[in-house]
Amino acid sequence: MNLDNIFSKYSFDDTDKSFIKQAQTATTADMNLSRVVAEIILSKRIEKTTDDIIESNEKLTDSNKKYMIGTLILTSALVFVGLIQIFVNI
Numbered sequence: 001m002n003l004d005n006i007f008s009k010y011s012f013d014d015t016d017k018s019f020i021k022q023a024q025t026a027t028t029a030d031m032n033l034s035r036v037v038a039e040i041i042l043s044k045r046i047e048k049t050t051d052d053i054i055e056s057n058e059k060l061t062d063s064n065k066k067y068m069i070g071t072l073i074l075t076s077a078l079v080f081v082g083l084i085q086i087f088v089n090i
Contacts, residue, residue, distance in 0.1 A: 006037055016040050 007017055023036040 010041055010044060012040065 003017075003020065006012070012020070020033065020036055020040070023032050
C-alpha cells in the first residue's frame with residue numbers, strides 16, 4: 001500500500017499521517033493499516049457530508065425567513081385593503 005498516494009489523494013493532515021504510521025504493526029501491518037486508512041477516509045467523508053447538510057440547512061433557513069417576511073407584508077397589505085373597503089362602504 002503506497003501511503004504517499006493515499007495521503008495526497010485524501011489530503012490527510014499531519015495528525016492523520018502520524019496515526020496511520022503508528023497503526024503499522026509487524027504482525028498485521030496490511031490489514032490494520034487498511035482498516036485505519038478506511039476509517040479515516042470514512043470519517044472525512046462523513047464530516048464533509050455533515051458540513052454540506054449544515055450549509056444547506058442555513059440556506060434553507062435564510063430562504064424561509066425571506067418567504068415569511070414576504071408573506072407577512074402581503075398579508076398586512078390585504079388586511080389594510082380590507083379595512084379601507086370597510087371604511088369606504090360605511
